[in-house]
Each structure stands twice: as structure tokens, then as C-alpha cells.
Amino acid sequence: MEDTNKSQYVLELRNIEKEYFGNSVLKGINLKVKAGEIHAIVGENGAGKSTLMNIIFGMPVIKNTGGYKGKVLLDGKEIDIKSPNDAIELGIGMVHQEFMLMPGFTITENIKLNREILKANPVSKLISPMLKTLDVEAMRKDARKALKELGMTVDDWLPIAGLPVGYMQFVEIAREIDKENIKLLVFDEPTAVLAESEAEKLLEAMKRLAAKGIGILFITHRLDEVIAVSDTISILRDGEQVASMAKKDTTMEKIAQLMVGRKIERIERTNNRASSDSEDAIMSIKDLYVYMPGESVRGVSLDIRRGEILGIGGLAGQGKIGLANGIMGLYRSTGEVYKNGQLIELNNPRKSIENKLAFVSEDRRGVGLLLDTSIEMNIVMTSMQIKDGFLKPLLGIKAFKMMDEKKIRKHANKYIKELDIRCTGPTQYTRRLSGGNQQKVCIARALTLEPEILFVSEPTRGIDIGAKKLVLDLLIKLNEEQGMTIVMTSSELGELRSICDRIALIYDGKLQGILDPQDSDVDFGLMMAGKPGAHAKEVI
Structure with missing residues (x-):
């Protein structure tokens, strides 16, 4: 009887756990x-979605x-899936968020690649x-059949290079469903790069594939899509499976709350400069566009108040990283940015x-x-x-300068002490420091640079819990004791809510x-998924 019960599921995951270098990222997923x-499957950045999919598809x-x-x-x-080839042979396909296509090949050649x-x-016979x-x-013929199943009428002999992004996504899917033994399809954020009309076509295609008996795992941050096509919804948060439920038993608001809900440990502020809701703007951003690949910004207008810690949040690839990179001139930008008018x-x-202005990049290494x-x-x-x-004059000649090694050493020792940089001394190479100490450097x-506004992007990424607390405490100290305005971009919503x-x-x-840090989990979840909540502050 137990075997019969098992066989109704094309895929089962039982108590899946995964650690990366001692850090638990999946905690008993069923x-x-x-x-x-x-x-x-829905969840914030870092919830464990990608790791789970990597296990299913046997990624190295x-x-x-x-x-x-x-x-x-x-x-x-x-089963024991040791590689993507194992997964493919078992009938598992994956449509990646990043295209895995050969630009110089035709649509047909991409669909049939490695399965020609x-x-x-006469020569082969002889x-x-x-x-x-x-x-x-x-x-x-096979390629046209796969494309037709997806509702695509594109010429199968066109080259991939030059195709619209939406067409490329459908070619990815066509390649998977052309495989004869396909049982399970994993879609990793398949609509992230699609226009609304293209996304609707893809969701319809997913329904048609499911109607043929193919099981589908659908990873997305768009909650309206989850409600539109899913039969079952699982929510991951911080590596844990906090809920699995039928669509009929939930709402978009409930999913949003479960996705981000957690106890917020607010770090005590002794001198909260922004508590008075001062409208004194130290910086005004007007219609800013930033052309940063994967993190583009499209017409953001925002005022940054003097002396506040402003958080910039959002899911991966939505543009939060691009804001500071654009203002600091690291990627081409258009629009207007004013400081003190x-x-x-x-x-x-x-x-x-x-x-x-000063900037601590998200890519410290x-x-x-x-x-x-x-x-x-x-x-x-x-x-x-x-x-x-x-620098100091060389031999007393102001036109020629040399490093002032004594001043450099004194300054470095000052910050090593103030920031508690754990090292053997100021001459140690930064490569040999831990992640937290590299961040402090x-x-x-x-x-x-003695900035009035400090932009810090992903300041706690890749460092341990103890070091995270030290970095966040340091940002608060800079804000309170020096009056520094801080703009903190982070994928860790809990951290933003704790200090901003x-x-x-x-x-x-x-x-x-x-939003205010104390606003509801529902408002945060909906807004991160592109659905503004009821209590969103007026954008200024």
C-alpha cells in the first residue's frame, strides 16, 4: 500500500539538509x-530556493x-543525482534564469543540441x-512540434542571436519538452526577463505542459503568477520550509507575510536623528536611470534625509544594487542627482x-x-x-610628491584600532583577512574620504554572524556620533529593518x-513582489 502511495508523486524530497562551510542553508525540507x-516555491533572496534546485538537478x-x-x-x-546528465537521463529538465543557449546556432540546433x-x-554505409x-x-520537424506545444509560430531555422528575449526563453523550454522522457520541469524565475504579455503566454504554456502529465516546480518572486497557475505553494524562509499549502487555502497577502515574517530585533539607537520625520533632504534623486546589467534602474526619484540611515531593499535583479553604483558613476546613468541643492x-x-560621497561596493573582492x-x-x-x-613634497619641491609613509602608517593603525580590524599589522595583505575584516578595510x-553620505552595498554578505553584528553596530555609530547620512543596500530585509x-x-x-521598519510583513512582502501594500509612504 505504501508503494502505491509513493508512486503518485513524480518527485519527493525527504528531510533535505545542506550546509555551505558550516552555514546551514537548507534545514529539513520535505x-x-x-x-x-x-x-x-517562493521566498526571499537567500531563502534556499536555488540550493534546492541545484540538488534536484545535480549541479556540481x-x-x-x-x-x-x-x-x-x-x-x-x-535516486542519487550526481550531475545534470544524471538528471536529464532520469527525465528531469531545468529552465535556467540565465539562458543556456548557443547564440551562433539556429533555434532547431539549440533545441536538438546533443540529441541530434x-x-x-552511401559513404556511411560503405x-x-x-x-x-x-x-x-x-x-x-521535432523543433516545430515542441514550439507549437508552447504556442510559438517562429521560424525554427532562425539564429538565436538577435532574437527577442522572450523568444529565447521559449526556446529554452522547447529544448526541455523535446526530450522524450521528461517527467519533471524546473522553472527558475522564467518570467523575470519577460514583458507582461510574454509572461502570460509562458504561464499558459506551463498549464499545457502540466495537462500532459509533466510535474512542474515553479520558482518565482511574482506572487500574482503564483496565484494564477500554481496548484500547491511552498514557502521557504532562511532555509526552512515554513508552509506548504493548496492554492485554494491561501491568499497573496498570506504568502507575502509567510515569505518575510520574522522577529525583528531592532538594534537600539541612542540618537535617532530621523525620528522627527525631518524633511531636510541632503540628496534629491530625480528620474534616475542606471544601465547596470542585471540591476538596471528605471526612473527612480527619491529624497534622502540628512542624518538618516536609509535602507534600499528588494529581490535580486530588481535594481536595488544599481542605485548606488549609478550615483557613484560606476555604471552609465541619466537623470539628475542633487546634493544640498x-x-x-x-x-x-x-x-x-x-x-x-563614498561607496562600499557589494563586490569587495x-x-x-x-x-x-x-x-x-x-x-x-x-x-x-x-x-x-x-602625499608630501619630494625633497621640498611641491610640484613633485611622494608617499608620506609615516602618516599612512599612523592613519591605518588608527582605523585598525577603531574598527577592530583583526590582523597581524597594517602591512598584512588584505587577501589573508577574514571576510568581516576585509569589509572593515x-x-x-x-x-x-571624510564623506557626508556613505553608500554601503550588501555590507554583511559572506561574513559570519558575529562580524555582521559588528558591521551593523559600526554603521549606527557613524550615523549617531558623526552625523553621517548612510544609505544601506541589502538583500537581508531583517538587517534593514533592524537599523534603518x-x-x-x-x-x-x-x-x-x-516603508517604516515596523510596518507589517504583508506590506513588505507585497511590495517586494511588485504589489504595493496599503501603508506605503508617499514617494518623495
Whole structure:
């Protein structure tokens, strides 16, 4: 009787656990998908969705980091998926958020890649079967069939290069359903890059595939899509499965609350400069567009109040990261940014720094640090380049300058002590520091510029819990003791709510609204999913 019960599910996950370097990212996940069912998985950034999909599809990152605990069953039988090839052979397909297409190949060639149909010819019959040639017509016939199932009428012999993004997404799906043994399809944010009309077509295609008996796992942050097509909905939060329910038993508001709901531990502020709701704007952003790949900003207008800690939140790829990068001139931008009423020149990092802005990048190892350079040089480098700081006349001649090593050493030791940078000394290479201490070096370099506004992007990414608390406490200290205005961009909504005075939420490159940290989980969840809540503050 138990076997019969198992076999009704095309996929079962039992007590799945996964750690990355001692950090638990999946904590006992139990999930079931029936044949012909659309099962949605929703959650914030970092909830564990991608890790779960990597396990199901056998991505190398799982094996290379120690594997996982628990069981995966397909059609009631336990399986061990060691690679994507294993998954494909078992009938599991995945439509990735990032396209896995060959631009120089045609639609048909992409659909049939690694599954080409061959036919015999006189040479292969005489010499070797290895000399068979492509059966182009048979391949095109299969490709047209797969495209037709998705409601696509595009010519199958067009090259991928130059196709609209929506067409590329459908080619990805067509490639998966062309496989004869497909049982389960995993869709990872399939509508993220699609226009609204294209997204509607894709959702209809998903319904048609489910009607054929294919089980579908649907990862998305768009709650209206979840309600529109899903049969069952599972919510992940901080690696835990907080709920699984039938669509009929839930609402968009309930999903939003479960997705972000958590106890907010507000860090005590001794001098909350923004508590009076002062309207004194130190910076005004007008119709800002930032052309940052994957994090573009589309017409954001926002006032930053003097002396506040403003949070910038949102899901991955929605544009929150692009805001600071654009203002600081790291990516091409258009629009207007005023500081204290004066227009700041965009697309010019030097001008941004001269206007007393400083930036701690989200990519500390790729952009924020010179890893094979000493701590002290990392701290003073930007000041030396932009402000001629830490330089002295060479042999008394002002026109020629050299590094003031004594001043550099004294300054570096000051910040090592003040920020509690754990190191062997100021000459230690930053590569050899822990993630939390590397982050402190980035902050020290920004503070060396003596900014009035400090932009910090993902300040606690990749560092341990203890170091996170130290970094957040440091930001509060800078705000309260030095009166520094801080704009903190983070994927960790709980952190934003713990220290910020206001939180601006970005979706699809646009400002959805501004919330108080104490506003409801429902409002935060809906706004992050592109559905403004009832208590959103007026955008100013």
C-alpha cells in the first residue's frame, strides 16, 4: 500500500539538509510534486530556493561542497543525482534564469543540441556508421512540434542571436519538452526577463505542459503568477520550509507575510536623528536611470534625509544594487542627482567623491579591495588618487610628491584600532583577512574620504554572524556620533529593518514605495513582489 502511495508523486524530497562551510542553508525540507501538478516555491533572496534546485538537478556545486543529507525520490524510487546528465537521463529538465543557449546556432540546433538525429548515406554505409549526416528535416520537424506545444509560430531555422528575449526563453523550454522522457520541469524565475504579455503566454504554456502529465516546480518572486497557475505553494524562509499549502487555502497577502515574517530585533539607537520625520533632504534623486546589467534602474526619484540611515531593499535583479553604483558613476546613468541643492555630475566617480560621497561596493573582492596589497595602502589609496592625501613634497619641491609613509602608517593603525580590524599589522595583505575584516578595510577606505553620505552595498554578505553584528553596530555609530547620512543596500530585509529609519523598496528598476521598519510583513512582502501594500509612504 505504501508503494502505491509513493508512486503518485513524480518527485519527493525527504528531510533535505545542506550546509555551505558550516552555514546551514537548507534545514529539513520535505516537498512532494505530483505528475501534472504546478508546485510553486517562493521566498526571499537567500531563502534556499536555488540550493534546492541545484540538488534536484545535480549541479556540481552541491557535490563540490560536501553533498547534502536526505533523500530524493523519483516515481517512488530513491535516486542519487550526481550531475545534470544524471538528471536529464532520469527525465528531469531545468529552465535556467540565465539562458543556456548557443547564440551562433539556429533555434532547431539549440533545441536538438546533443540529441541530434542522424541518417545514413552511401559513404556511411560503405565505410563507417560514424560518417552519418544530420537529418535536418527530422530535427526541424521535432523543433516545430515542441514550439507549437508552447504556442510559438517562429521560424525554427532562425539564429538565436538577435532574437527577442522572450523568444529565447521559449526556446529554452522547447529544448526541455523535446526530450522524450521528461517527467519533471524546473522553472527558475522564467518570467523575470519577460514583458507582461510574454509572461502570460509562458504561464499558459506551463498549464499545457502540466495537462500532459509533466510535474512542474515553479520558482518565482511574482506572487500574482503564483496565484494564477500554481496548484500547491511552498514557502521557504532562511532555509526552512515554513508552509506548504493548496492554492485554494491561501491568499497573496498570506504568502507575502509567510515569505518575510520574522522577529525583528531592532538594534537600539541612542540618537535617532530621523525620528522627527525631518524633511531636510541632503540628496534629491530625480528620474534616475542606471544601465547596470542585471540591476538596471528605471526612473527612480527619491529624497534622502540628512542624518538618516536609509535602507534600499528588494529581490535580486530588481535594481536595488544599481542605485548606488549609478550615483557613484560606476555604471552609465541619466537623470539628475542633487546634493544640498547642487547638481552632481553623473558618470564621473571623481566628481562623486569630490562631492563628499563614498561607496562600499557589494563586490569587495572584485571591486572593493586590492587583495595583494597591504591593509594600509587599501585604506589610503583612493584618498591619494582623488584628494592628493597622504602625499608630501619630494625633497621640498611641491610640484613633485611622494608617499608620506609615516602618516599612512599612523592613519591605518588608527582605523585598525577603531574598527577592530583583526590582523597581524597594517602591512598584512588584505587577501589573508577574514571576510568581516576585509569589509572593515573597505569601510575604513570610505571613511578616509571624510564623506557626508556613505553608500554601503550588501555590507554583511559572506561574513559570519558575529562580524555582521559588528558591521551593523559600526554603521549606527557613524550615523549617531558623526552625523553621517548612510544609505544601506541589502538583500537581508531583517538587517534593514533592524537599523534603518526608512526602507525604500525597488522592483523592476522602479521605486515601489517607502516603508517604516515596523510596518507589517504583508506590506513588505507585497511590495517586494511588485504589489504595493496599503501603508506605503508617499514617494518623495
